Amino acid sequence: MYIDLHNHLLPDVDDGVKNMEETMRSLELAVREKIEDLCFTPHIYEGKYNNHPDKLKKVFEEVKKNTKEIKINLHLASEVHYSSSLSEDFKKGLYIPYGKKGRYILVELPVTLLPKGVEDGLYKLMLEGVEPIIAHPERYNYVQKNIKSIINLIKAQIPLQVTTQAIVGALGGSARKTAIKLLDMGLISFVASDAHHPEKRPFHFREAVRILNNRYGHSTTRILTIENPRRILEGKNLLPVRGKKGRLSPYL
Ligand SMILES: [Fe+2]
Numbered sequence: 001m002y003i004d005l006h007n008h009l010l011p012d013v014d015d016g017v018k019n020m021e022e023t024m025r026s027l028e029l030a031v032r033e034k035i036e037d038l039c040f041t042p043h044i045y046e047g048k049y050n051n052h053p054d055k056l057k058k059v060f061e062e063v064k065k066n067t068k069e070i071k072i073n074l075h076l077a078s079e080v081h082y083s084s085s086l087s088e089d090f091k092k093g094l095y096i097p098y099g100k101k102g103r104y105i106l107v108e109l110p111v112t113l114l115p116k117g118v119e120d121g122l123y124k125l126m127l128e129g130v131e132p133i134i135a136h137p138e139r140y141n142y143v144q145k146n147i148k149s150i151i152n153l154i155k156a157q158i159p160l161q162v163t164t165q166a167i168v169g170a171l172g173g174s175a176r177k178t179a180i181k182l183l184d185m186g187l188i189s190f191v192a193s194d195a196h197h198p199e200k201r202p203f204h205f206r207e208a209v210r211i212l213n214n215r216y217g218h219s220t221t222r223i224l225t226i227e228n229p230r231r232i233l234e235g236k237n238l239l240p241v242r243g244k245k246g247r248l249s250p251y252l
Contacts, residue, residue: 002205003037003229004030005098006079006106006135006161006192010059013051014043016196020066026198027070033205037073039233041106044095045081053078053096075099075233079106079135082115087124097130101235106161108135114142119152133159133232136194138166138179147181159189159228159238164208165201167191183216183224186243190228215244 008016009026017023030038040063042056043049060076067074078096080086086107089095097105105125109118122132134153137160142149154160165171166179182188191212193203205225212221220242228238 001034001036002209002225003039003233004035004193004195004203004205005039005077005190005229005232006041006163007038007195007203008040008042008079009038009195010040010042010056010063010076013056013059014049016042017198020063022198023063024067024070026195026202027067027072027074029198030203031070031072033203035072035203035205037075037229037233039075039077039098041077041079043081043108044078046083046089048081051078053093056096077106079108082107082109082118082121084115084117084121086121087128090125090128090130099233099235103131103235104133104159104232105130106135107132109137109140111139112141114140114149119156122153122156122158131159133161133189135161136163136166138162138175138182139171143182144174144178147178147185147187154187159232160187161190161192162188163194164191164204165194167208167211168204170201170204180215183212184244186241188224189238189241190232191224192229216242 008014009023011017011020011023042051044051064074077098080095125132137143162179166175169176193205195201195203223239223241231238
């Protein structure tokens, strides 16, 4: 039913799960959370997680072989750490965008400081034919302080992804409040888990869906957890998301 487009459950490639057993346990839990499609998004962060796509694809094939019995559709993409060489590195084939068409790519920004010229860097990436999606804005200190810190990204209609972990409060009060505020404003295109471990940092998917349903209703929740994630995998235009009072974002 649900589609999870952001997690670190590929074994031993970043700060996520450490081995195949943890990956398998995570995928079994995903099925229980009613996740039908799961896209691994290992970190690609030069100097910290030097994950070349060839290596990641090899590990991904290994995982597919070992999890044939588990009823879940698996995909592979990457979570790219923002740098000023983003578009050059993309051209070199160092990143994995979403789906066969590769229209969208997940980009994370630094937590403490919004990099200078980030709009230009992301724009250059778009000129290469791939559209950035900003991972978990609710976790960034500058967004927690003031949502308008990323007003230029919002005006450029760059999709934003909020984590289930933040929605359920597992990342603390500030991340939760910011996530809800962004959702209320209709600024979030979809929700994903950013799960790192089957128990210590799990999916929280159904719990988050319950909260979303209560606050925004079924149709918005469906767009956030199923429709838009599917469109990202298929390389289609995203549906607009209504905020708290049924209005679309005042910025768009
Ligand atoms: Fe992540």
